[in-house]
Amino acid sequence: MIRENRRRRIYTIITFALALVFIIFFILKALQENIDFYLTPSQVQSGDFNTERKFRLGGMVKENSFKNVQNLEVSFMITDFENEMMVSYEGILPNLFKENSGVVARGYLDRNKNIFMAEELLAKHDENYMPIEINDGNN
Amino acid sequence: METINFDFFGNAFLTCSLLGAFYTLISSFRDNSTKSYKNTSFVIFFGLFSACCYLSYQFVTDNFSYLYVASNSNLLLPTFYKVSALWSAHEGSFLLMIMLLALANYINNLVLVPSRNLVISNQVVSSILVLYLIFLITSSNPFYLLNPAPLNGADLNPLLQDPLLVIHPPLIFTGYVFYAATFSFVLSALINGFTKDIFNTLKIWAGVSWFTLTMGIFLGSIWAYYELGWGGYWFWDPVENVSLMPWIAGTAFTHSLIFSREKTLEIWMVFLGIITFLLSIFGSFVVRSGILNSVHTFAADPTRGIFLLGIFAIFSVLSFYIFFTRSNLVKTSWPKFMSKNYLVLLNNIILMSILFIVLIGTLYPIILEAFTSNKLSIGPSYFSNLISPLVIALLLIFTMEQFLKQGFRKLIVFAALIIILSLIVQQFILKDVYAYLVISGIILLALMARAFFELLKTKSIKMPHKILGHISVVILTFAVIFNHNFSQNLDLRISPGENISAIGTNLKFDSIDVIAESNFDGVKALFLVDDVFDLAPEKRIYKVGGQITSETSIESTLFHDYLIVLGDRFPDGSWSISFSRKSGMIWIWVSSFLLMISIFYGTIRRI
Secondary structure, three states, rough: OOOHHHHHHHHHHHHHHHHHHHHHHHHHHHHHHOEEEEEEEEHHHOOOOOOOEEEEEEEEEEEOOEEEEOOOEEEEEEEEOOOEEEEEEEEEOOOOOOOOOOEEEEEEEEEOOOOEEEEEEEEOOOOOOOOOOHHHHOO | OEEEEOOHHHHHHHHHHHHHHHHHHHHHHHHHOOOOEEEEHHHHHHHHHHHHHHHHHHHHHOOEEEEEHHHOOOOOOOHHHHHHEEEEEEEHHHHHHHHHHHHHHHHHHHHHHHHHHHHHHHHHHEEEEEOOOHHHHHOOOOOOOEEOOOOOOOOOHHHHOHHHHHHHHHHHHHHHHHHHHHHHHHHHHHOOOOOHHHHHHHHHHHHHHHHHHHHHHHHHHHHHHHHHHOOOOOOOHHHHHHHHHHHHHHHHHHHHHHHHHHOOOHHHHHHHHHHHHHHHHHHHHHHHHOOOOOOOOOOOOOOHHHHHHHHHHHHHHHHHHHHHHOOOOOOOOOOOOHHHHHHHHHHHHHHHHHHHHHHHHHHHHHHHHHHHEEEEEEEEEHHHHHHHHHHHHHHHHHHHHHHHOOOOOOHHHHHHHHHHHHHHEHHHHHHHHHHHHHHHHHHHHHHHHHHHHHHHHHHHOOOOOHHHHHHHHHHHHHHHHHHHOEEEEEEEOOOOOEEEEEEEEEEEEEEEEEEOOOOOOEEEEEEEEEEOOOEEEEEEEEOOOEEEEOOEEEEOOEEEEEEEEEEEEEEEEEEEEEEEEOHHHHHHHHHHHHHHHHHHHHOOOOO
């Protein structure tokens, strides 16, 4: 009985160990594929970051930069008060989207035109929200 | 000059409860007998209950001399929301949470026969209460007075002005504190031994907590879908994740209680009970610490976060210390390979893997930012890609367990079937949605057929809650996969009177009108879809605070939901709108509801 129990224990522990190894392997793989970095215009222009992949661009919507290009297509500048970047987006705008207010755009960089092609816009629910990096820059 | 003072009555109530909890803690350690704590637990509960009522009364009577009332209510707010504003921000929700924990403790002392187990449960709960109350009084006190009192308060966040949101957060907290009560009995089982009595108590508490948390998450999901108006019901938002984690651990925990029948692997049950409790503290810590920029984040205050992190650390160290000193891995009896218990354990392992995935996905960005100052976020596909195959494996295993009794030969046939199916899945590299739908469809049919034949043969179903629960999980999985892959969304620019054909329907923009209510102004549009039903999305601007919100209009049909969100008006009078067709939504709600019924039945049949 004791021997039987020991065998069961070994089976169970092996099952646990296998599950752990598998899951860590797949998590690492999935992390590599699904990470979006969050960058400010200055970081993008510094060239220190990989901007080949999709990423999130955050900052403030620059005053008087918002334009309705055609139909639902809009363009505006995202600024971190040091550098700025042109963003193009097509679709409905979030409620809290306005000039001089924080925004995060998810998309990719069109290197030829140097325009950030946003697929998704997030304006923060908190009116006092400021992307943290900008806050850090001010201090 | 504005000054801030402590309010006498509110703080007196809190102090009274704190003293009661202290007394319980000290006397339970000094006296080893099986003393009754009926009266002291009532005092603790009553002090906190009075504090809640007292604060609610200040809300209803618009007493803005209370800082908490002034920051979370307003003269224009409907009375219903004035009451619920009690738990709309950090301090009040924490007060409510502690009150509920004291209530759970009081119920225990009222209902259960005094025993060594109850004493330990009292010890554990009162030490939690002491720490929480000290935290509440020193760093999150809702009873501050403003002098002079402001004439009117800031408004309650309009997003929170919704009946569903009145009950969603307190239910989540209730689930959390019920898990704390469950945890107190897990520890007493570990210390006093695994008796039949303690398992009965544990099964009831595990079921009650599980049900409450499930309902809390379910209502939160419904709220996200109908009120946030982004057309989604689950966003893998960090705050959603931290409420999901104790739920997953609690699911595994509830299932592991089955081991009690054959006295196998009780320590695994204890381990899960501890993990569930720690994750529920972690849940309240993460939400309140402000380390997440999320819809749910209450006022960010680092000292609170550090204090709660401290509580979390104390409980982790203590409970794992007790766990490792009290449990004996060698003497434990282990489950037989491929037996019923083994399959339950396998199921638990998969659940813990899902938990691990969610944990890493939630914490990785925070940890990486802390160490490298790189900011990043993890896309929802991280979660869905990793979790979907595991959920399918989960379904396969619990279906297999259901057929285990039918004899070994059938098991082999079934195992062969699984292997064939997984080969098919492999073929599609787990990316093809149809593979998923086919597999979950087959599982659903198998389970229903089994239940049906059992009903035909024996005229009754053994453990109907188990079959119903498992069937509803399969339906839920099917509906979620369906929704995930077949929903469509289109952003349009449309003028009043215009007809557009979009997503297989004919959309007509009928009219748009100005509306006015006591607490907001706005516009309401009218759209006709296929001339069959109409959708009337709104856009509101709240009078106090000036916040703009969109009210999504949703029409549900058996297989698809149609949604319109109103965007902005262009100078030429046209509007931008977002038109979507969400598939299988009704089935997601129905199956979740069935799941709750099964948990509810599985729990009350023991009481």
